[in-house]
Amino acid sequence: MGQITLSGVAKRFGEAQVIPPLDLEIQDGEFVVFVGPSGCGKSTLLRLIAGLEDTTGGRIIIDGRDATGVSPAQRGLAMVFQSYALYPHMSVRSNIAFPLRMAGLPKAEQDRKVEAAAKVLNLTSYLDRRPGQLSGGQRQRVAIGRAIVREPSAFLFDEPLSNLDAALRVGMRMEISELHEKLRTTMIYVTHDQVEAMTMADKIVVLNAGRIEQVGSPLDLYRSPRNIFVAGFIGSPKMNLISGPEAQRFGAHTIGIRPEHISVHPTMGEWRGIVGVSEHLGSDTFFHVQETGLGAALTVRAGGEVSLHHGDTVFLTPEPDKIHRFDQSGLRL
Amino acid sequence: MSTQASRVAARAMLSPTVLLLLIWMIVPLVLTLWFSFQRYNLLYPDRSGFIGLSNYLNFVSAPAFWGAIINTFLLVGGVLLVTVVGGIGIALLIDQPIWGQGIVRILVISPFFIMPPVAALVWKNMFFNPTNGLFAEAFKLIELRPFDFLGQAPLGSIIMIVSWEWLPFATLILLTALQSLSSEQLEAAEMDGAPPVKRFWFIMLPHLARAITVVILIETIFLLGIFGEILVTTNGGPGTSSTTLTYLVYKEALLDFDAGTAAAGGVVAVILANIVAVFLMRAVGRNLDA
Ligand SMILES: Nc1ncnc2c1ncn2[C@@H]1O[C@H](COP(=O)(O)OP(=O)(O)OP(=O)(O)O)[C@@H](O)[C@H]1O
Ligand SMILES: [Mg+2]
Numbered sequence: 146m147g148q149i150t151l152s153g154v155a156k157r158f159g160e161a162q163v164i165p166p167l168d169l170e171i172q173d174g175e176f177v178v179f180v181g182p183s184g185c186g187k188s189t190l191l192r193l194i195a196g197l198e199d200t201t202g203g204r205i206i207i208d209g210r211d212a213t214g215v216s217p218a219q220r221g222l223a224m225v226f227q228s229y230a231l232y233p234h235m236s237v238r239s240n241i242a243f244p245l246r247m248a249g250l251p252k253a254e255q256d257r258k259v260e261a262a263a264k265v266l267n268l269t270s271y272l273d274r275r276p277g278q279l280s281g282g283q284r285q286r287v288a289i290g291r292a293i294v295r296e297p298s299a300f301l302f303d304e305p306l307s308n309l310d311a312a313l314r315v316g317m318r319m320e321i322s323e324l325h326e327k328l329r330t331t332m333i334y335v336t337h338d339q340v341e342a343m344t345m346a347d348k349i350v351v352l353n354a355g356r357i358e359q360v361g362s363p364l365d366l367y368r369s370p371r372n373i374f375v376a377g378f379i380g381s382p383k384m385n386l387i388s389g390p391e392a393q394r395f396g397a398h399t400i401g402i403r404p405e406h407i408s409v410h411p412t413m414g415e416w417r418g419i420v421g422v423s424e425h426l427g428s429d430t431f432f433h434v435q436e437t438g439l440g441a442a443l444t445v446r447a448g449g450e451v452s453l454h455h456g457d458t459v460f461l462t463p464e465p466d467k468i469h470r471f472d473q474s475g476l477r478l
Numbered sequence: 479m480s481t482q483a484s485r486v487a488a489r490a491m492l493s494p495t496v497l498l499l500l501i502w503m504i505v506p507l508v509l510t511l512w513f514s515f516q517r518y519n520l521l522y523p524d525r526s527g528f529i530g531l532s533n534y535l536n537f538v539s540a541p542a543f544w545g546a547i548i549n550t551f552l553l554v555g556g557v558l559l560v561t562v563v564g565g566i567g568i569a570l571l572i573d574q575p576i577w578g579q580g581i582v583r584i585l586v587i588s589p590f591f592i593m594p595p596v597a598a599l600v601w602k603n604m605f606f607n608p609t610n611g612l613f614a615e616a617f618k619l620i621e622l623r624p625f626d627f628l629g630q631a632p633l634g635s636i637i638m639i640v641s642w643e644w645l646p647f648a649t650l651i652l653l654t655a656l657q658s659l660s661s662e663q664l665e666a667a668e669m670d671g672a673p674p675v676k677r678f679w680f681i682m683l684p685h686l687a688r689a690i691t692v693v694i695l696i697e698t699i700f701l702l703g704i705f706g707e708i709l710v711t712t713n714g715g716p717g718t719s720s721t722t723l724t725y726l727v728y729k730e731a732l733l734d735f736d737a738g739t740a741a742a743g744g745v746v747a748v749i750l751a752n753i754v755a756v757f758l759m760r761a762v763g764r765n766l767d768a
Contacts, residue, residue: 230666
């Protein structure tokens with residue numbers, strides 16, 4: 146079980162309203178990702194759910210039980226911190242066994258569970274080391290191990306991969322997704338990396354200044370962002386946003402078109418521009434096209450073999466049914 | 479950084495200081511050793527010359543000797559116990575966010591700025607005095623007979639004074655160590671179901687181990703030489719009940735004018751201090767390894 150309902154949950158630090166009252170429903174077994182720019186309150190929201198921070202208003206209901214005033218240990222949730230927060234003076238084995246020891250489980254039972262967790266996480270040969278003798282990825286796995294032995298009703302992750310290098314991050318991302326498939330436990334995952342959000346989530350919650358901008362599946366958010374903020378935040382590289390006369394032609398205040406929905410042609414097309422910087426990734430190439438007369442440079446994705454050079458003139462054509470239209474206040478039309 | 483040339487240069491630059499320190503240390507030590515084998519009593523300057531180990535035998539067989547050693551250990555051990563336990567307690571308290579934290583912290587460290595004899599005199603006259611000291615008043619208030627601290631429990635009273643002086647040091651070191659503990663570790667332990675007492679025992683105390691070691695080592699060095707507090711409060715008495723090794727050496731040299739025996743006592747004290755140092759490094763020194 147791991148159904149979590151937030152109703153009217155709010156948080157202020159002194160005068161600063163970090164989280165205005167918000168409602169959110171998290172189903173049992175879901176993988177929910179909180180995503181948003183730095184300082185938008187993702188960690189705060191997660192800590193509110195964990196019970197490490199007191200709410201200023203509203204109620205947190207876990208599995209039908211009002212948990213608003215319940216202590217963190219009693220909520221039945223496990224958290225993996227960004228800094229891993231391993232206990233440096235204990236061996237990996239004692240680290241993983243710590244929650245079991247606190248729960249007063251018999252030693253044999255503890256050992257059995259630790260061995261089982263270590264096997265799942267490929268830590269068996271490191272059990273007698275100290276955290277200081279492990280690599281970043283291994284420490285991360287120990288932190289996860291410490292969380293899973295408790296058999297919590299939900300896992301909370303606060304940017305668990307941000308201290309890892311790019312290659313390891315991709316690996317750990319898959320391991321966590323795999324773990325979710327295996328355990329089928331609710332997971333709430335905080336990140337500011339929208340690739341992590343897109344690849345891992347069943348449901349993404351986009352936060353901005355403490356407010357929920359949109360909740361939905363990754364593809365929902367990609368296909369129909371509810372407003373300009375979500376449109377700009379989800380998708381990489383960012384969606385091109387164009388306002389002014391060109392947008393009015395489409396009957397909108399602002400239009401948005403993703404780089405992958407614009408085609409490039411050397412001689413004919415809707416918009417004319419000059420190629421600026423191009424980024425060759427092998428599989429794709431991203432061109433930054435300037436002087437389009439649209440008010441902003443456009444980013445365009447083309448195939449990896451397309452060869453255009455700095456200063457070349459190109460013509461761009463958007464796919465008409467992939468154009469997103471937004472009104473004056475930034476909402477989708 | 480450490481090329482051959484730079485290392486040679488570093489040694490050359492350091493050598494005057496090292497040499498100076500060496501002389502500074504060696505000369506008094508050698509002089510003390512020299513005197514300890516001489517007949518050298520200030521009352522009888524004409525009787526002099528080499529007398530072998532008899533100064534040592536004299537010092538060690540003095541009736542107060544073994545008592546002094548025990549007193550020294552009781553003093554050092556007692557003060558260490560009070561300052562470490564009390565220091566952890568106070569550090570935990572003033573680490574809490576409270577109103578007026580800055581002032582409280584300054585107040586807590588202020589005893590450290592008071593010179594030892596002054597502190598001891600303040601305690602002796604203001605607190606311990608059996609007729610008009612504050613403790614006596616407090617005893618009278620709850621209708622108890624005033625207790626003569628320095629007369630009845632001289633060593634305990636001195637331990638109290640010295641602990642008061644050294645508590646700020648222990649508190650300061652332990653407080654900085656406490657503040658370097660990541661709050662996420664404590665939060666993780668909290669989520670893992672550890673109540674406050676267990677969080678202290680399993681997370682904070684191990685984190686403090688190194689700081690506690692530093693406190694113990696540094697305090698021991700200074701506490702072995704405690705002298706001023708004893709001189710101005712009990713004069714080593716009543717009888718010899720608060721005479722420590724340092725005070726015994728003083729008594730030989732400046733009350734009995736026997737410089738030779740005093741020098742022998744000094745050498746004994748140095749040897750003893752080294753034994754304690756080796757023992758301490760064995761016992762707690764490994765905490766200092768990273
Ligand atoms: N203890 C606190 N006291 C006062 N303000 C705080 C406190 N903790 C967080 N804040 C403020 O709340 C806001 C949200 O912080 P939070 O840590 O939740 O951001 P975040 O979304 O996790 O950012 P990041 O991606 O950088 O981790 C920030 O503006 C921060 O300054
Ligand atoms: Mg954060």
